[in-house]
Amino acid sequence: MAVGGRSGARRSAPYRVCVLARTRSWQVRVIVTGMTKQVVVTERRRLTAIRAAWLFDGVGSALVANPMVVLDGAAIVGVEFGGTAPAGADVVDLAGATLLPGLVDTHVHLAFDASLDPVARLAARDDEAALAAMAEAGRASLRAGVTTVRDLGDRNYLSLLLRDRADQPTLVAAGPPITSPSGHCHFLGGVAEASAAGVRAAVRRHAERGVDVIKIMASGGTMTPGTRQECAQFDREVLRAAVDEAHRHGLPVTAHAHGTPAIADALAAGVDGMEHVTFWSAEGIDHRDDLLRAIVDQGVAVGATVGMVPVEGVAAPAQVAQRLPGIIENHRRLHHLGARFVAGTDAGIGPVKPHGVLSWAPPMLRQVGLSAAESLRAITSVAAGVCGLAHRKGRIAPGYDADLLVVDGDPLADPAALRRVRAVCARGRWVV
Numbered sequence: 001m002a003v004g005g006r007s008g009a010r011r012s013a014p015y016r017v018c019v020l021a022r023t024r025s026w027q028v029r030v031i032v033t034g035m036t037k038q039v040v041v042t043e044r045r046r047l048t049a050i051r052a053a054w055l056f057d058g059v060g061s062a063l064v065a066n067p068m069v070v071l072d073g074a075a076i077v078g079v080e081f082g083g084t085a086p087a088g089a090d091v092v093d094l095a096g097a098t099l100l101p102g103l104v105d106t107h108v109h110l111a112f113d114a115s116l117d118p119v120a121r122l123a124a125r126d127d128e129a130a131l132a133a134m135a136e137a138g139r140a141s142l143r144a145g146v147t148t149v150r151d152l153g154d155r156n157y158l159s160l161l162l163r164d165r166a167d168q169p170t171l172v173a174a175g176p177p178i179t180s181p182s183g184h185c186h187f188l189g190g191v192a193e194a195s196a197a198g199v200r201a202a203v204r205r206h207a208e209r210g211v212d213v214i215k216i217m218a219s220g221g222t223m224t225p226g227t228r229q230e231c232a233q234f235d236r237e238v239l240r241a242a243v244d245e246a247h248r249h250g251l252p253v254t255a256h257a258h259g260t261p262a263i264a265d266a267l268a269a270g271v272d273g274m275e276h277v278t279f280w281s282a283e284g285i286d287h288r289d290d291l292l293r294a295i296v297d298q299g300v301a302v303g304a305t306v307g308m309v310p311v312e313g314v315a316a317p318a319q320v321a322q323r324l325p326g327i328i329e330n331h332r333r334l335h336h337l338g339a340r341f342v343a344g345t346d347a348g349i350g351p352v353k354p355h356g357v358l359s360w361a362p363p364m365l366r367q368v369g370l371s372a373a374e375s376l377r378a379i380t381s382v383a384a385g386v387c388g389l390a391h392r393k394g395r396i397a398p399g400y401d402a403d404l405l406v407v408d409g410d411p412l413a414d415p416a417a418l419r420r421v422r423a424v425c426a427r428g429r430w431v432v
Ligand SMILES: [Zn+2]
Pocket: 107, 108, 109, 152, 153, 346
């Protein structure tokens, strides 16, 4: 039996599935969603039993030996240790390997191609070419074991076209980020008039298009000339109107927020999550314990921009490098206070951020004080919760989607093991 959890996104209405009867060739299930009950008779596929040496289940603190994970199509139906495979199941023996849940990146941009100038490269592509490049970015994520991504900024709602495609990760999509005229990432097309009526209309447009989450640019950003990270882009009341309108449509809101005024306003507006959270000032980094405490008290998800591949000849911009110690100090404090911490890599924005970069995040999460297990939970079960998918993703447990990352080695003792990918399964289909 699978039990659906409670979480922010609208896909996650509580539900239960009970198997009433099962033979070799068919099964009868009762699906309970809210007050409605449905009896479903389906043909039964052959089960797949996967054996490995070790398992990290997404929520625990240690690896468990001799797992056997049983899949029925796109769903996990059993997890046992040292047991025998169900009669008639196909057995996949991954001797010596470690099983983890497929990874979940809470902040990517499939439309950016991780080149030195992804903005110009996107501008040179028409929608058809952009969509093809985005699909390749999605496949690269999957190959690295990232089976769920939350796209926090595309152009023309293109990422929505990639949802539910078999060759893509599970996609949670924001569409074009809502921004002020000439504001951060205005070139993606999500410009709203900087008034309460303006942002409400923009949120409604996004809701009508069917986005899963609202991304709003509360401050300027590094990628957009003419904007400044330390400056807020909307008045507090305008942000409040955007959040109110999104929540009226059942949509969570995450705010791009670098500068202290933007962070303070986003908190006052009641956002569900914040990205970057650097406390960037004109001279360096601000330290505001009152705001750090408010982030934790309000349960706001903190998307830390971690995960970077080393690329020869590419260094962090001086303005970032100079501020890094201050950013790490704030993030350490946030973690110490008990913040809900996830890794939102910003995959796609440059050569150090290729698609699939999430497996490089744990060492940076360790730097801000997360334990080895906490850093794996941050890129699996905790990230799934932040994406509104706590009931389907980020765990290896009965009822969860059959998303698996299979690696060589112990990813708790050695974070590099996450990059020794042996196989990847996405919704029951082997993609590597
Ligand atoms: Zn971003």
